[in-house]
Amino acid sequence: MVTKPAATETQLISHLLRRAGFGGTKEEIDHFSEIGYEATVEHLLNPPIVESMPQDIIRRYHVDQSDLRVQPATGSNWIYRMVTTSAPLLEKVALLWHRVFATGQTKLIQGKVILTQLEMFRDLGLGSYRDLLLGLSRDPAMLMWLDNQDNHNGAINENYGREILELFSMGVGNYTEEDIYECSRAFTGWTIANEPYNAQKMRNNTARPYGYIAWQFRYDDSDHDHGEKTFLGETGDFNGEDVVDIICKQPATARFIARHIYHHFVADELPVPQWPHIEPRDPEAIELMARTYFDSGYNIAEMLRATFNSDFFKAEATRNARIKSPVEVVVGSLRLSGGYDWPTSDVYDANASCGFMGQGLLAPPSVEGWQGGEEWVSTGSMMQRVNYASKVVGDVSRPGVRRIADELRSVVAGGDAEALVDACLERLGYLELDEGTKQEIVEFAEGQIGEVAGMNGAAKDEASNRAITSIMQLAVATREFQLA
Secondary structure, eight states, X not given: OOOOOOOOHHHHHHHHHHHHSSOOOHHHHHHHHHXXXXXXXXXXXXXXXXXXXXXXXXXXXXXXXXXXXXXXXXXXXXXXXXXXXXXXXXXXXXXXXXXXXXXXXXXXXXXXXXXXHHHHHHHHTTSBHHHHHHXXXXXXXXXXXXXXXXXXXXXXXXXXXXXXXXXXXXXXXXXXXXXXXXXXXXXXXXXXXXXXXXXXXXXXXXXXXXXXXXXXXXXXXXXXXXXXXXXXXXXXXXXXXXXXXXXXXXXXXXXXXXXXXXXHHTOOOOOGGGTTTSOOSOHHHHHHHHHHHHHTTSBHHHHHHXXXXXXXXXXXXXXXXXXXXXXXXXXHHHHHHOOOSSOOTHHHHHHHHHHHTTOOTTOOSSTTXXXXXXXXXXXXXXXXXXXXXXXXXXXXXXXXXHHHHHHHHHHHHHTOHHHHHHHHHHHTTSOOOOHHHHXXXXXXXXXXXXXXXXXXXXXXXXXHHXXXXXXXXXXXXXXXXXXX
C-alpha cells in the first residue's frame, strides 16, 4: 500500500485559512507558513488589528446603506465587511451564529437591527456561550423575530422559549413540552423599549412613513411572571438569566454546539433535524469539543482552538472535503481578485449572487437556517457558482487579477505549460487538483502559450493576460475549487 506523504505546512495553512476564513492569497499563505501553523491559529483567534472599509465611506457613496431598509443594502453592507476585513475569523464566526440563530429581514422589514445583531455576534461570538445566549435573548432583532414582545405574564407566547431549546442550545429530545412552557414564562417581560405610540396597532414597529426605529432591549418587571417554575429538573422563581445558566450547564448543550462548530468548520453533517436520530459523523471530535466547552467555562474560542489544532481537523480526509457555502464562494473569490479598495456597485452583484446560489444574507429559509452540505449544490446553483467565480477571476481590471497577470507573464514567455498552471494554482490559494484534471488544464495551457509565441508588445501582453485568466477560470470551474 502506498502511503501518502504528510501534509506540508503550506497545505495545512491553506486548509486553515479556507476554514477559519475565506481562503488566502499566495502572499498570505506564504507569510503564515513562515510563522507556523499554531501561531497562525493564534493570529486568527486574536487578530492584532480589526478593521474593514469604514462605514462613513460606504454611506457616503451608498445612500441606501445608511437607511438599510431593504435586503440588497443590508446584505451588501455585510459583503463589504467580509471582503475587506483584516479579521476573517470574526466574520466566519458571525456567519456561524447567523446560521444557527437564523434571523430574517423579511419579517423584521428593517435591516439595521440585524446588522446590530451581527455586531453582537462579533463581540460575544468567541467568548462564553452563556454571554452569547444572554446577548441573543436581549437582542431586539431576535425578540421581534420570535415574538417575545408578545410573551406576557398570563398570556405566554412559546416561540422563543421553544427555539432557544430546540435550535439554539440543546436540540430535540433533551427537554419536555413543560420545559418549553416554563422557559417561556421565565422570559416574560423581555421586550423592546421604544415601541411607537398606539403599539397594539403597530406591531411591526416600523413607524412608517418617516423611518425605522432602532429598537432597544427593555426588561419590564411588571410584565414578568414571578411564579415558581420547574425547568430541566430545577425549581425557583426563574428569570431569563437563570434559564440560560441552567441551559449552558447541560451536556446536551455542549454536544449540540460542538456539532454546529464541526458542521461549520470541519465537515458537512446531516441536516439539523436528523441530529436527534443519527450519531455525529465523528463522535470523538464532538467529545473533544464538548469537554473543552466545560473545561473552559463554555468558551467558544477555546473550542475552536482545540478544533483547529486537532489531528481530525488536519487529517487528509478533512482537507478539501467540505462543500463551500455560497458566501464562501463569493467572498473567497473577491478576496483573491481584489477591487474593493473603494465603494463599488459590484457589491450588489456579489450580494445577489449569494442569493442566486441559495444563501441570501439576512434571509434564511426558516428559523432552522441553512442546512448546508449537499443542499448547497444543485444543477442551477452549481452553474451560478462556477459562472460567478469564473467572471471574477477572469476580470483583469480587478487589482488582484491584474497583479497575478503581471507576475506570470514571464512564466508564459518561458513556455513551460505545467509551470504556468502551477503558478496559477498557487495564486488561487495553493489550489490542489486531481492529477487528471490538472493535466487537462496543462494541455489547454500549451495551446495558449503557443498562441502567445511570436507576438510582441501590447498584443503579447494582452494575449498573455488572456492565457493566465483563462487557466484560472478553468481552475475555479473544477470540483476542487467548490470544496474547502
